[in-house]
Amino acid sequence: MSIATMRQEMNIPGIERLTMRYEDGGKIEVYSIGEIEVRVKPGANAEEVRAALEEAMK
Amino acid sequence: MPLLAAGEYKPDVSDYLGTASRNVLNVIPRGDGYGPFPSFSGYSAALPAACRGAFYALKSDGSVVTFAATSTKLYRLNNTDFTWTDVSLGASTYGALTSTAQWQFAQFGNLVFATQANVVLQVYDLSSSSAFANCAGSPPQAAYISVVGRFLVLSGLLSNPYRIQWSGLNATTTWTSGVNSSDFQDFPDGGIVRGVAGGEAGIIFQDQAIRRMSYVPGSPIIFQIDRITQDKGLYAPYSIIRAGEKIFFYAGQGFHKIEPGGVPEQIGREKIDRTFLLDLDKGNLQLFMGAADPRSTRVYWAYKSVAGTAAAAYDKLLGYDFVLDRFFPISASGEYLLGISQSGITLESLDAISASLDALVLSLDAYATAVQPEVAQFNSSHSLGFFRGANLEATVESGEQGTDENELFIRGFKAITDAPTHYGSVSYRETQFSSANAGSEVLVNSRTGKCDVRRSTRYARFKTRIPAGTAWTFCAGVVPDVAGGGTQ
Numbered sequence: 253m254s255i256a257t258m259r260q261e262m263n264i265p266g267i268e269r270l271t272m273r274y275e276d277g278g279k280i281e282v283y284s285i286g287e288i289e290v291r292v293k294p295g296a297n298a299e300e301v302r303a304a305l306e307e308a309m310k
Numbered sequence: 311m312p313l314l315a316a317g318e319y320k321p322d323v324s325d326y327l328g329t330a331s332r333n334v335l336n337v338i339p340r341g342d343g344y345g346p347f348p349s350f351s352g353y354s355a356a357l358p359a360a361c362r363g364a365f366y367a368l369k370s371d372g373s374v375v376t377f378a379a380t381s382t383k384l385y386r387l388n389n390t391d392f393t394w395t396d397v398s399l400g401a402s403t404y405g406a407l408t409s410t411a412q413w414q415f416a417q418f419g420n421l422v423f424a425t426q427a428n429v430v431l432q433v434y435d436l437s438s439s440s441a442f443a444n445c446a447g448s449p450p451q452a453a454y455i456s457v458v459g460r461f462l463v464l465s466g467l468l469s470n471p472y473r474i475q476w477s478g479l480n481a482t483t484t485w486t487s488g489v490n491s492s493d494f495q496d497f498p499d500g501g502i503v504r505g506v507a508g509g510e511a512g513i514i515f516q517d518q519a520i521r522r523m524s525y526v527p528g529s530p531i532i533f534q535i536d537r538i539t540q541d542k543g544l545y546a547p548y549s550i551i552r553a554g555e556k557i558f559f560y561a562g563q564g565f566h567k568i569e570p571g572g573v574p575e576q577i578g579r580e581k582i583d584r585t586f587l588l589d590l591d592k593g594n595l596q597l598f599m600g601a602a603d604p605r606s607t608r609v610y611w612a613y614k615s616v617a618g619t620a621a622a623a624y625d626k627l628l629g630y631d632f633v634l635d636r637f638f639p640i641s642a643s644g645e646y647l648l649g650i651s652q653s654g655i656t657l658e659s660l661d662a663i664s665a666s667l668d669a670l671v672l673s674l675d676a677y678a679t680a681v682q683p684e685v686a687q688f689n690s691s692h693s694l695g696f697f698r699g700a701n702l703e704a705t706v707e708s709g710e711q712g713t714d715e716n717e718l719f720i721r722g723f724k725a726i727t728d729a730p731t732h733y734g735s736v737s738y739r740e741t742q743f744s745s746a747n748a749g750s751e752v753l754v755n756s757r758t759g760k761c762d763v764r765r766s767t768r769y770a771r772f773k774t775r776i777p778a779g780t781a782w783t784f785c786a787g788v789v790p791d792v793a794g795g796g797t798q
Contacts, residue, residue, distance in 0.1 A: 253496040255488040256530045271488035277430055278450030278469035294469035295496065 253298055262302050264309075313726060314772065315787040316343040316706050318636050321585040325709035325771075326742070333707035333773070338608070338629065339636040343726075343786035347640055349702050349778070350687065352695030353652075355393040357385060360622045361646040361688035363413025366653075367422045369436050374653040377422060377434075378646075378694065379413035381406050384424055384432065384442050387694070389653040397434065397441045404429045410596045412548055412646070416455045416508070418462055418482050427453040427468045433482070447483040450475055454547065456508035458533075459525045461491075463506050465514070466547070471502040474514060474523075476533070491532050497521075500537075504544040507557045513568060515544035515559065520574060538573045551600035551609045556632065558600060558609050567632065577630065582637045586628065589615045597624040601649045603685040607633040610640075610685055612647040623690045641702065644687035651683045652696070703778040706785050707737075712769035713794070721791040722762045725754065725774040729782035733775045734761025740768045751775065760791065 290304035320330035337344035363379035376387035382403045385394035405428035424432040431445040453466030462477040478484025479491040500519025507513040512523040520539040549560040555570040564583030566574040591614040598613040618625035627640035735751040772788045
């Protein structure tokens with residue numbers, strides 16, 4: 253999994269702007285699309301990231 | 311009598327009537343046999359504690375900057391008096407290195423990076439820094455670091471060991487994936503990532519897989535990653551050596567090399583692999599580390615053997631000449647092995663070392679700048695130095711000779727060497743299943759050049775020992791003086 257493959261495989265509005273940064277030395281991963289940010293556990297899979305992003309977009 | 315050539319060191323296989331030897335020590339292979347290996351000669355002051363990583367960087371003016379690490383500190387070598395200056399972040403103490411790990415370093419332009427999994431990635435600007443600082447951009451904490459093309463690549467991530475993460479293109483403070491070509495790659499199979507060998511293309515080493523990462527300019531995937539081995543990975547993370555375009559490493563199946571664009575090839579099979587695996591202390595793989603000697607065609611692995619007694623030191627080196635395709639063992643103990651360029655000193659600064667030329671311990675050559683790196687180590691006293699001392703005691707033994715049916719009557723042998731002082735002995739046995747008996751050692755006869763040993767036996771090996779400190783250049787083998795004996 254990588255950002256490039258997530259952008260290709262997820263069907264979420266604005267997915268082409270998906271980025272991911274680390275917090276706390278990598279213990280937290282912060283996925284962002286524009287203003288929307290979700291924090292997930294390290295190594296969260298694409299489905300977990302998609303679910304978190306969709307929840308944040310509601 | 312014909313020359314019994316000094317054979318290739320292949321302790322994995324029987325040496326009976328073969329060209330191989332099971333017993334050579336402290337010699338380097340040459341086209342005509344073996345040559346001497348020099349002893350360690352220290353030149354730096356001692357670190358305050360055991361060395362747990364070291365690196366040299368080249369500044370834009372060509373000068374050399376040397377860094378070293380202890381478990382909790384980073385140091386820079388003072389090029390005038392060869393003492394160590396604490397360049398740790400805020401002169402403080404880092405989170406201790408785990409006992410099975412070492413610090414790793416990488417240079418990217420003017421920046422030197424230092425990493426270990428318990429610390430935020432550290433960076434030092436060669437043009438302006440007086441101490442390391444936390445790398446900006448919130449990179450993940452990682453055990454391993456390398457430079458692939460124009461990317462900094464982290465692996466052995468503390469929070470996700472199945473991932474590699476690379477920086478932005480030419481942007482070592484960009485660690486946000488999706489920005490400026492920075493991204494990560496997770497590997498669902500192949501196990502934990504144990505390191506990445508850098509270069510124009512990177513080689514990713516996992517427990518049970520090896521992959522090649524190749525930059526694809528303009529592509530959204532950034533790197534194309536191809537698996538190049540199945541069920542073969544890296545056994546010891548610090549055993550990776552990059553020597554020019556070649557990469558050497560130790561897998562569970564033995565020693566390997568990867569040629570540019572190629573796949574791993576075994577180099578120790580039926581030579582050294584079985585013997586080495588039995589000898590390796592598998593509980594101290596952090597001391598199993600490799601380094602190239604770019605002045606020659608040799609690479610070296612240091613390792614702690616099962617007989618090693620010091621807790622934080624290796625006790626053996628295993629060399630490999632990749633042009634001659636020959637291994638050779640060296641007896642040397644130390645804390646950290648590396649290829650390094652020597653930082654130099656100006657004539658004006660010599661006073662800082664000694665007020666008198668006569669009182670210098672090392673020769674003036676030892677203080678010259680050498681941009682070309684060579685193999686070096688931190689010894690068990692935490693001092694950095696090179697292998698430039700007097701020759702170590704050398705041993706070269708022939709393969710086993712015999713005639714099966716008849717006894718040999720040995721009247722001696724002549725070692726074909728220019729060593730003015732050497733000793734000869736013959737080990738012997740009557741059957742292939744009995745242990746060899748070590749014969750008495752005799753000094754070479756200065757008049758005849760022969761080692762006068764007398765022995766009647768069925769099987770024999772001829773051993774030449776050259777004492778430490780002897781000046782010599784070659785040992786091509788032995789010419790035995792043997793007559794056929796009776797049957798038994």
